[in-house]
Amino acid sequence: MTSRNFALSMGEMASSSSSNKKMKMVNDSRWSELPNLITEMIVDRLGFLDILRFGAVCKNWRSVFSEARRRRFHPMVLFEYNLQKGTFGFYSFEDKKVYWKNLEDRYPARHCVGSCDSWLVLSSPYLQNYFLLNPFTGARVECPYVNRPDVDVFTKVILLDSPIDLTTKRTNCYCTVVALNLFSTELNICRLGDARWTVLKMGHEHFLGSLVYFKSQIYTLSIHGELWIISLSGPKLRATVEKVLVQINLTIGLEFQKECYLVEAEDYLLMVIRIKRKSLKKTVRFVIYKLVQNPGDYKWIREYNLPDDQALFLGRLSSKIVSTTEYGGLQGNSIYFTDDKLLHKARVSEYPETGIYNIRSGIITPYRSFDLYPFDLPHIWITPSLK
Template sequence: MGPYASSGWSDLPIDLLIRILRLLELLEALAFRAVCPSWRSASAAAGRVPPCRTPWLVSLAEEPLLSGDQQQPVRRGLWDPTATSELRNLLDAEKTFQVSFPWGQAVACWGASHGWLIMANELSDLVLYNPFTAASLSLPPITGFASCIEGVYGDEGNVVGYRYGCYESDSVYDVRSLGGFFYDKVVLSGSPSAGPAIALSMHMDSKRLSVVRVGDCSWRQVSVIRRSLDSYADCVYHCGRFYAVTMEGKLKSWGLGGPEDRPRKKTIIAEGDDYFFELITRYLVSTPWGHLLQIRVVLDKYQEHYVRVDVERLDLKSSQMVGVSPAKALRGHAAFLGQNSLGILSVDKFPEVRTNCIYFTTPRLRGDAFEHCHNQWIGVKVYDLRSRKLEDVFLSGGGHYGTICPSEVWFTPSL
């Protein structure tokens, strides 16, 4: 080679690579990271996620599985594991991008918080995954829910199944199926990459709440709803405490960090409201201006699409929810609700989203006596609080599994 031969692309200076990286959108940055080890190192050294103009909708890819004769592909079943996720963006709603999980396979996604996805892997254990840095952190295994789950082990000591101990002690579930229905939602108190973080899991037909400090080996149960039609509808981290609301409208909170790190429970609203029989679901939203909002979605036959959305804020002094004018509730922001947390976004930072609108993934309802009259909502929707109209976000709908096991989550990289 001559004296002026150029180096390969992998030999570009890291400071130049970082400058290039900061000009890219999220999906372009993910492709950048996959080029070679030196470019991947530059991604890690960049220290920030590329800017994005809207959240991404993340779902598990419905990649075909080969059948026994290797010639007839079959669609991935509800709890079949996949090594690939699909990402969609509001700017190009019908175009999908695929991103592989570097640590293995997943059967479900149960949360998105502080730039991390919370996935259930092929053993039904929860894993935190950052798509941009490719970092992953394991939460305690599903057997860490000791009051609910018992492992079944083979001759070589490997786990081969689980007993759902609370209900059917004689029934054994395969290792991946519980990952598709045992959990309901998982939220984080903060980013694990920024310091100690705590995870709250809503699980077991939304009847139980458990917490764990990321890095610990077992879950600590903090709440159980027994012998009641009620169940938890949503949970959120707000101003240093976890909050959870039930389908009946009861509200509780937990603080951590006291003696022996014991959760400190506070009942804020002890009695439910009058919406239970017409309720579709409820959400809790922590706002940038310090309010805790309740988004109540109810069945209303006088509204288009039979859906009405009410917004209330928590008044801590009176321990009551106070009605808020729909036109002023979001203060010119947009809300993205579902399995994700931190759902309020400024239209100044995300100019492509619609102001005073709520973007919903398919509501996740359990098999109660009222599901049949609510089980019409399939797909990703946007609700305009001013016009009270509910519309499809994506023309193809989304929400492949309806309200029993929706397959998507809103994901916003940490900026």
């Protein structure tokens, strides 16, 4: 493993001798005098974690670092999260290394129930409330209190916008949070800053853990294969619901079980079906469908491959398509998958099932080259951001 945290890796660069200190001061002064054009060229060639270190060198470099904060960075996997101590362990696909982040201010939490880009959705261990946390910056945003004893736990949460306004650096009160509770037949919706959640009753249907925001609408799947399309409008979050039954022809044997995921892929929507062997609880393959929408007509069309320059990150809390051209070091036409257990029931004797599924060959290989023992929590996809 690499250094235990970002600050330590910076500290190891210092020399103990006085002569080296003097030389370091001279070198620092010369580095700080580099023109911004040169330092910008350097930043363009750095990964996320190196950019963190870059911004700590000197005042001039911090100004360039501020502009680099808007860049998009490689996806990571969050494999360890001690929510009581504020310790997070990340695996970087960019350099194939493990990094640790310790937040100075601890944010005790009970469960992680959602993730969106660089934000985690966490439940409080003391009250029935949820908050958003960026583990890279330590930024925290509160959600409304859930004043209902029948709400057990949210099991899927999505954000329809950034929780932080990039101009004012304050809470974005227009950011909508949508939560799915698998033990009920409703969606819970709020805008950050609202006093309470809006409850959207969904009839008598029970829903899968699939929830995605696509083309300004919310999509979710019922256990009967119905696709629910929800439009939100108005300051009080009025909802319009469209329900369509979209059949697929997929037969699996009795020894198998399946999980369904909805994934936004630029201008179309995918449904990915994960097929697992019941006896071993091991994934054997994935099947992909693309939603074709015409007026009054919806169809799932089988897709046998992804483009060679795309990879799919798949997980219960978040899924996304990424470009292997933009993010080097990833396998194209492949599915990077994590365990699909509910996180609040994850402390069991088995370790998370993870891997890379090559869609063309059907072969599953590990996406890491090391053993994660004793870290046994399901992995969470997260995209670093310093915004």
